[in-house]
Amino acid sequence: MTYQELPRSEAVLEFEKVKKEYEQLCEKGLSLDLSRGKPGKEQLDMVSPILRALEDTDEFISEVGLDVRNYGGLDGIPEMKRIFADLFGLPEKNIIIGGNSSLNLMYDTITRAMMFGVPGSVRPWRKQEKIKFLAPSPGYDRHFIVCETLGVELIPVNMTPTGPDMDQVEALVSVDESIKGIWCIPKYSNPDGYTYSDETVDRLANMHTAAPDFRIFWDNAYGVHDFDQNDHDELKDIFSACKEAGNENRILYFASTSKMTFPGAGVAMMAMWDDNLKQAKKLLGAQTIGFDKVNQLRHVRFFKNAANVHQLMEKHAQILRPRFELVMKKLAEGLGGTGCADWTKPKGGYFVSLYTMDGCAENVYQLCKTAGVKLTEAGGAFPYGHNPRDNHLRLAPTYPSLSDLSDALDCLVLCVKYACLNKILNG
Numbered sequence: 001m002t003y004q005e006l007p008r009s010e011a012v013l014e015f016e017k018v019k020k021e022y023e024q025l026c027e028k029g030l031s032l033d034l035s036r037g038k039p040g041k042e043q044l045d046m047v048s049p050i051l052r053a054l055e056d057t058d059e060f061i062s063e064v065g066l067d068v069r070n071y072g073g074l075d076g077i078p079e080m081k082r083i084f085a086d087l088f089g090l091p092e093k094n095i096i097i098g099g100n101s102s103l104n105l106m107y108d109t110i111t112r113a114m115m116f117g118v119p120g121s122v123r124p125w126r127k128q129e130k131i132k133f134l135a136p137s138p139g140y141d142r143h144f145i146v147c148e149t150l151g152v153e154l155i156p157v158n159m160t161p162t163g164p165d166m167d168q169v170e171a172l173v174s175v176d177e178s179i180k181g182i183w184c185i186p187k188y189s190n191p192d193g194y195t196y197s198d199e200t201v202d203r204l205a206n207m208h209t210a211a212p213d214f215r216i217f218w219d220n221a222y223g224v225h226d227f228d229q230n231d232h233d234e235l236k237d238i239f240s241a242c243k244e245a246g247n248e249n250r251i252l253y254f255a256s257t258s259k260m261t262f263p264g265a266g267v268a269m270m271a272m273w274d275d276n277l278k279q280a281k282k283l284l285g286a287q288t289i290g291f292d293k294v295n296q297l298r299h300v301r302f303f304k305n306a307a308n309v310h311q312l313m314e315k316h317a318q319i320l321r322p323r324f325e326l327v328m329k330k331l332a333e334g335l336g337g338t339g340c341a342d343w344t345k346p347k348g349g350y351f352v353s354l355y356t357m358d359g360c361a362e363n364v365y366q367l368c369k370t371a372g373v374k375l376t377e378a379g380g381a382f383p384y385g386h387n388p389r390d391n392h393l394r395l396a397p398t399y400p401s402l403s404d405l406s407d408a409l410d411c412l413v414l415c416v417k418y419a420c421l422n423k424i425l426n427g
């Protein structure tokens with residue numbers, strides 16, 4: 001019987017029991033954190049030999065004869081491009097290698113569009129009355145913050161297990177010329193862990209947009225982050241799909257090695273078809289003489305090829321799998337059948353979404369905080385930090401040790417029950 005179905009007297013008893021357990025837990029003085037979507041120390045230690053990849057060598061020349069220690073090579077060295085091209089099925093010549101952060105490339109891309117427009121723009125975006133982006137929600141808070149910072153209005157659209165609600169997306173973009181873009185995390189999305197279906201990819205590539213300069217920001221941050229290489233999600237190639245649809249300027253593709261090697265010290269890339277590429281290179285050339293090619297070569301020497309990246313990702317998966325299995329086990333044991341919450345069951349990536357009864361997520365967040373368990377703020381994964389249903393929490397199980405994770409999940413389960421029973425009994 002779910003909590004909602006319990007006779008009131010039994011719900012009261014259950015609430016008293018949960019409340020007592022919670023009070024006892026608070027006395028323990030926990031200090032745990034489920035909010036950080038970053039690799040744990042074991043993962044970082046595993047890739048640290050990359051720092052020695054250029055030790056004991058005098059060979060710093062890229063295959064095109066460029067000395068990586070010197071200026072030159074604005075769009076990166078070809079051997080780094082090739083690794084990304086092979087990983088994501090992209091044409092090597094359409095890739096630009098950036099610095100240490102794909103988010104930085106996305107921010108700069110929108111900034112350039114604001115300043116100069118993009119191929120197809122009638123005028124720079126900043127000279128148009130209003131610029132809007134679609135924000136599949138829940139989504140990645142930093143995508144939303146980029147728009148909020150640059151004065152781009154965010155329009156939430158629902159996220160579903162097959163990607164953004166495409167009926168909503170098509171209805172909006174087909175009539176509103178001020179909608180210039182959509183944020184997409186197409187594989188193991190942050191925070192749900194969903195992968196876009198082939199149909200979603202095709203509809204995005206083919207849909208009619210009122211704006212002639214509409215762009216898909218395709219942030220494939222978790223594109224090779226499967227937990228099990230024999231049982232993983234497949235993502236259709238949107239880069240070719242856009243070209244086949246005659247909408248090749250629409251797609252802007254981003255990725256990085258942040259969660260392969262080091263977050264903050266990896267290598268980022270973007271890919272785009274020729275018109276966008278030409279404009280981006282021209283404008284980038286005013287921004288920088290070139291990005292960090294020494295780090296690119298370090299990555300190339302460490303990886304050698306895409307097959308080795310996949311092998312490394314399998315080792316990451318061995319570390320991550322038990323953490324996600326623990327999340328599934330604790331949530332199923334603690335909340336299964338209560339009707340208090342549901343959760344996503346990703347096959348890769350870095351996050352799990354926990355969906356509580358409507359109107360409970362903020363309370364769960366506060367209860368956990370008081371008990372010493374930090375979660376990402378309720379509403380944090382929605383534009384402007386506001387989830388009208390107040391029903392979502394993002395869980396990030398990769399960073400804590402297994403034993404800390406276990407304690408944090410026990411606390412979370414208790415807080416979800418507490419908030420849910422409180423809502424049922426007290427409204």
Ligand SMILES: Cc1ncc(COP(=O)(O)O)c(C=O)c1O
Pocket residue numbers: 037100101102103104140185190219221255256257258263264268
């Ligand atoms: C969806 C998504 N995109 C981008 C990033 C950041 O990537 P980078 O380190 O390449 O800036 C993250 C980090 O959590 C992410 O979840």
